[in-house]
Amino acid sequence: MSGIIGGAGSRSGIIGETEIDYEEGEWTCTPKDASGTASSSTQTGKYTKIGRQVTVDCGKSNLSTSNLSGSSQLRFYGLPYPADAIAGGHGYVGTMAASWLGSMTDYNIVPIIPASQSYFILAYSWNGTYWEYGNCDKTVHNGSDYQISITYNTTS
């Protein structure tokens, strides 16, 4: 199947016989702790939505989390669409490059969007046995640099 999704600024298009929404724009990534306290390190990211599939990217140098609760889960709010449900339970997994990490420097850290949520968290495999989620004083933390990209499905 092939088709055309317009040109720049197009809002929808046809692939085969199916009309598909197309949209691109910006979102604002805001790190928060689990109680909702926000970091001042907001960053504008880009998104592209084709049908139900959304790809987001965002990056920040010298992240500030100094006002967040260190023992609280670090969440990055502001995604442009909520994630749909996903088999497997954990959520949609993306890729991340980061430097100046906290205590979890030896672990492979990935961004995950939990089902139905509009934020992503950072997950790593603890000693290869189970997923653990990064707190504000671990993984990416105060002073870190990061760049993420995640593709996920939304509900419509």
Next chain:
Amino acid sequence: MANTLEKIEVATDFKHLQIREITDSGGYHRRVLTCDQTLADDELQEVKDKAELEWTDEVKTAWSTYLAEQQAESQKAKDESVKEKPKEGE
């Protein structure tokens, strides 16, 4: 200049508010609000009104229950993973 509100969509069974705004450069900016979030004092009145309309106690309870179930499932998967996986060298 602040973004201009273009539309508010209601998504998922939990009545997430899916907001699309127009930026100064004419592009789109999007964000999502869930019913467990506290709206900022300077949030747009249209958004506040929509939240007031959609985020009933029933919706908030359903969302809260869903989150608790998600948390329980995640913990269960973690516990089972720790129990079942052999330690290094076994």
